[in-house]
Amino acid sequence: MNRTIKAAELKPLVENRSAVVLDVRRKSDYDSDNARLPGAQWRDPEKIAEWSTSLPKDSDVVIYCVRGGSVSNSVVDHLQANGVRARFIEGGIEAWKSAGGETEPK
Secondary structure (H helix, E strand, C coil): CCCEECHHHHHHHHHCCCCEEEECCCHHHHHCCCEECCCCEECCHHHHHHHHHHCCCCCEEEEECCCCCHHHHHHHHHHHHCCCEEEEECCHHHHHHHCCCCCEEC
């Protein structure tokens, strides 16, 4: 499975709510931004062992951090190793916003 998804590819999944979308920005980054992707739930990347086992293994899971770097990569590694169909947004929430993706106040 691919590790990444482009913002343009993700738009229909977000609009149809056909993927589980998780915001895995570090707490300080999450707290400093009032926006999130529609329907996204924040999960602390530092506590992945606590929440990762509750994710569905039969659904697409899309995660994002600020720019799609080390946080997203480490979370995807963990999730894929545990059988979750996880990908991350190339360029993170910043790329999503640049591509005209909608956000909502958290």
